[in-house]
Amino acid sequence: MAKCAYCSTTILFGGKRNGDLRFCNDKCLQGGSLAIAATQLPASEVAVYVGKVHRGSCPSCAGPGPVDVHTSYRVWSALVMTQWSSRPLVGCKSCGTKRKLGDAAFSLVLGWWGFPWGLVMTPVQLGRNLFALARTPDPTTPSPALEKILRLHLAAQAVEGRGRLPAAPGAVFK
8 A cells, every 4th residue: 555755644545646756635745745845955045044043033922032843732522523633833932832731721621522532532632742841842953843844934935936035034934
C-alpha cells in the first residue's frame, strides 16, 4: 500500500500524484509541493529570516519575544464521534502557555462525551498539554519546528510570486 508523501497516511484507493510522489488528497498535494519548494530555498536566507522572527515581537500579542512554536493539544467528542488535534502556535511563551491551558480546559469539558475514543483520548491530550507546559522551547535558539514553519511560509510566498522574503517578519502570522 502507498503512503502519502506529505502526511504519511496510508492510501488505499486513488490519491493524487506529482511525479513519483503520491498524496492522499489535494491539500496534501499542495503541502507536499510547498515542502519540495521549501527544501530548495537558500539556507543562509532562511537562517537570517528565522533569526529575525525568533528575536522579534510576538505575532499574537505584539509582546517581546523570543518567538517560537508552541504546540497545544485538544479533543472534543459527541456521542460516537471524537476529534483530536495538535495545534501549533507561532508566538511568545506567554501566548503558548495560554493556548495550552485553554486547550486543556476545552478538552477537560468537551473531550469525555464520546465512546470509546473520547474516554481514551481526553486523558492523552490533557497529559500532552501538561507535558508541553513543563517543556518549552529553548529561548536562546530557534527550534527546528519554527524553521520548518517559516521555511514553508517562505516557499508559499515564492510560489505565489511575492518575492523571496517578506518585508515584515513579525506580521507573517496575524
